[in-house]
Structures are given as structure tokens and as C-alpha cells.
Amino acid sequence: MEVYLASPWIPRELVEVHGLVPRGLFCAPAFGTATPRMAEGVCSFAQQSLELARTHCGQDNAVVFGSSCDQMRRGFDLVGEPQKTNVFLFNLPATWQSDAAQHLFRAEFERFTRFLERLGGRRQADESAATIIDGARDARAKLRSLWNKLRARGFAECIARFHWDGRAIVEPASDANADAGVPVAVVGGPLTQAQLVILDAIESAGGRVALNATETGERSLGLETPFPGRAAGSTGGLARFFFSRIIDVWQRPNTRLYAWLRERIEERNVRGIVLWHHVGCDLWRAEAASLREAFGLPILTLDSEQAHSDRPRLAHRIAAFMEILK
Ligand code: SF4
Structure with missing residues (x-):
């Protein structure tokens, strides 16, 4: 059974530990190839997640939403109704410093485990579970080390492949010139495969994506948290x-x-920031002022509608931004 995860923060390793196949829904090949018509204020990413969940959530598959925003919670409500048993909402705590947040996450972690068991998953023995978790941790570390060794699209595609099938396949030859181009950071929400044209356009305009901090980029690989290998038997430690x-x-x-x-x-x-957000995503759109204040760098804001419908204008805006940074 395949379990489609709508957020990179839902632990895919836990799915694998239960003998099921985790898939990053946001990396599905069909994601982003068509932009659905949306009502005013609806996030285009949440809308596409919902559409894909509807087609992928059958008897043989399951879909897991994260509660990171209202749009995703609403998506779960809509898709969860007809096929309740194969849809799950993973409640991700909105705070992270308190004990209460830790406890909530652990409770959700255990509830998710029960959901996987209900789907037919069976937790593997501790040794096998530890191998899966350590393997995924190593794959993430290996991918993180590639940030300056691949062109922006190649790096993003490697990360997407990892979220899709867990593999960290790296081409042996580096194709990036770490000194070429104006270094910029792309910060924001998920950048789907169909939207990687943004990265191409930055490079074509003389820029270099020194940091892909989108939800599907380097940031999705998580922090380099030290974790004692072979400790997969501890639920609390894993959570x-x-x-x-x-x-x-x-x-x-x-x-x-x-x-x-x-x-x-x-x-x-980094000399400038490209703030990327989906149409209807207030969370990232509102971050422009904070980013400017925090880093004092020029900011270019791009949204998913511009990336989809008006490529010449998109290229023009990016080129103009690069001129400012040069
Ligand atoms: S892009 Fe923004 S609004 Fe859309 S699902 Fe992600 S956080 Fe929510």
C-alpha cells in the first residue's frame, strides 16, 4: 500500500517501518502540471493536494494531511468525508518550545502509528526499523551536502526523488560552478516540479540559487539533529x-x-531573496516584511500564478531583480 504524505514534516520513515510505501504527495509526477480553477482565497497548493488526494485515495492507498494551516485542515475535511478510513490528519503543533508541544507531537505520532496498523502495516523488528531510520538520516545528510555541487534544478529534483521513493541518487559529476552568478536564496512554500522553471529563470538571468529554502527544497531535509543510531525502539526518542x-x-x-x-x-x-508563495497562501506572502527586516536584503516576491501563466513577464521580473543585485 502507498501512503501519500501532503507535508515533508510527516515522518515518512515511520510509514516504511510499518512495511508500507511512503510517497511525498507534493512530488507526485502529476502535481502542478495543471493549475485548477480556484475560488478566491484558496491556496493553489492546498487545492492541488486535495485534487491529488481524491485521485490517490482509494482502497489500496492512503493520504495523510498535515495541519500546518487552515487550508490544509479544510482539505482534510473535504477529502476525509467519503473515505474516512484511508485519510488521516497529522496534527503538527504550531509551537515548538514547550513541553505541551512535544507531548502533542508524540501523541500524534502514536495515533499515526495506530492508523498505519489499521491500514495493515506491521512494525518491523527494532533492528530493521533502526536500519530504515538510520538509512533515511544518512540519505538526508548526503542530499544536504549537495547544495553547492548541483545546479538548482538538479538539486531540487534529487530532493523530490527522495521524498517520492526514499532514494538519494546523486550523479557522480558535479555540474555547478560555485563561483558563477549572483547568489540568491529562494524562500517560501512548496515548489512543485512544474514550478522549477523559477530556478531555471534565476540561473538564466545570471543568478545562482545558493539556498533553496522552499518547503520542497533543502529545508525539507530538516535539521542535522544528532540522533543515536540503533535507537529506533524508543518511541519517545523517535518522536x-x-x-x-x-x-x-x-x-x-x-x-x-x-x-x-x-x-x-x-x-x-546571499545578496537577495526571492520570496515564493502560492496564490492564496497568506502565511508566506506576509513574510516579506519580516524577511526584509531580518536580513536587510532586496526581496522579489513571486507567486504561483505568475509562474504558470505569464512566463515572459516572470523572466523579465527576475532579470530586472538580478540587475539590481549586480
Ligand atoms: S502553501 Fe501556504 S496556504 Fe498553502 S498549504 Fe502551504 S502553508 Fe498552507
Whole structure:
């Protein structure tokens, strides 16, 4: 059985540990190839997740939503009704510093485990579970190390492949020139395969994506949290491990996100920020002022409608932004 996960923060390893196949819904090949008509205020990413969930959620598959925003919670309500047993809402705590948030995540972790068992999943023996978890941790670390070794699209595609089938396949030859182009960060919500044209356009205009901090980019690989290998038998330890790697805009306070960004923006000499958001995503759209204040860098805001419908204008805006940064 395939279990489609609508957020990179839902622990895919746990699905695998139960003998089921985790798939990042946001990396599905069909995702983003068509932009559905949306009502005013509806997030295009949430809408597409909902459409895909409807087609993927059958007797042989399951879909898991994350509660990261109202749009996703609403999506769960809509798709969850007809096929309740194969749809799950993973409640992701909106705060991260308190014991209560840790407890909530652990409770959700255990509820998710019961859901996987209800689907027919059976937890593997501790040794096998530890191998899966350690293997995924190593794959994430390997992918994280590629940020300056691949062109932006290649890097994003490697990460997408990992979220789709768990593999960290890396081409042996590096194709990036770490010194070429103006270093910029792309920060924001999920960037689907069909939207990677944004990264191409930045490179074509003389930029270099030194940081892909979208929800489907380097950020989705999580923090390099130390975790003692072979400790998969401890539910509490595992829950803490999965919770601690979340870095996102909906968490309050947002200091973890900004600390993660700052470390990389400074280390990589980033000169400008492209803020990427889906149409209807107020969470990321509202972040422009905070990013400007935090980093003092020029910001270009792009949305999913521009990426889909007006490519010449998109290329023109990116080129103009690069001129400013040069
Ligand atoms: S892009 Fe924004 S509004 Fe859409 S699902 Fe993600 S956080 Fe929610």
C-alpha cells in the first residue's frame, strides 16, 4: 500500500517501518502540471493536494494531511468525508518550545502509528526499523551536502526523488560552478516540479540559487539533529527526533526558521531573496516584511500564478531583480 504524505514534516520513515510505501504527495509526477480553477482565497497548493488526494485515495492507498494551516485542515475535511478510513490528519503543533508541544507531537505520532496498523502495516523488528531510520538520516545528510555541487534544478529534483521513493541518487559529476552568478536564496512554500522553471529563470538571468529554502527544497531535509543510531525502539526518542527537524513558517515563534535561514544566508553570501508563495497562501506572502527586516536584503516576491501563466513577464521580473543585485 502507498501512503501519500501532503507535508515533508510527516515522518515518512515511520510509514516504511510499518512495511508500507511512503510517497511525498507534493512530488507526485502529476502535481502542478495543471493549475485548477480556484475560488478566491484558496491556496493553489492546498487545492492541488486535495485534487491529488481524491485521485490517490482509494482502497489500496492512503493520504495523510498535515495541519500546518487552515487550508490544509479544510482539505482534510473535504477529502476525509467519503473515505474516512484511508485519510488521516497529522496534527503538527504550531509551537515548538514547550513541553505541551512535544507531548502533542508524540501523541500524534502514536495515533499515526495506530492508523498505519489499521491500514495493515506491521512494525518491523527494532533492528530493521533502526536500519530504515538510520538509512533515511544518512540519505538526508548526503542530499544536504549537495547544495553547492548541483545546479538548482538538479538539486531540487534529487530532493523530490527522495521524498517520492526514499532514494538519494546523486550523479557522480558535479555540474555547478560555485563561483558563477549572483547568489540568491529562494524562500517560501512548496515548489512543485512544474514550478522549477523559477530556478531555471534565476540561473538564466545570471543568478545562482545558493539556498533553496522552499518547503520542497533543502529545508525539507530538516535539521542535522544528532540522533543515536540503533535507537529506533524508543518511541519517545523517535518522536522528539522527528519533531525537532521541522523548520517552517507556521511554527511560532518563527525563530527556528530564521536562525536556519540566517546561518545559510550569511555562510553563502546571499545578496537577495526571492520570496515564493502560492496564490492564496497568506502565511508566506506576509513574510516579506519580516524577511526584509531580518536580513536587510532586496526581496522579489513571486507567486504561483505568475509562474504558470505569464512566463515572459516572470523572466523579465527576475532579470530586472538580478540587475539590481549586480
Ligand atoms: S502553501 Fe501556504 S496556504 Fe498553502 S498549504 Fe502551504 S502553508 Fe498552507
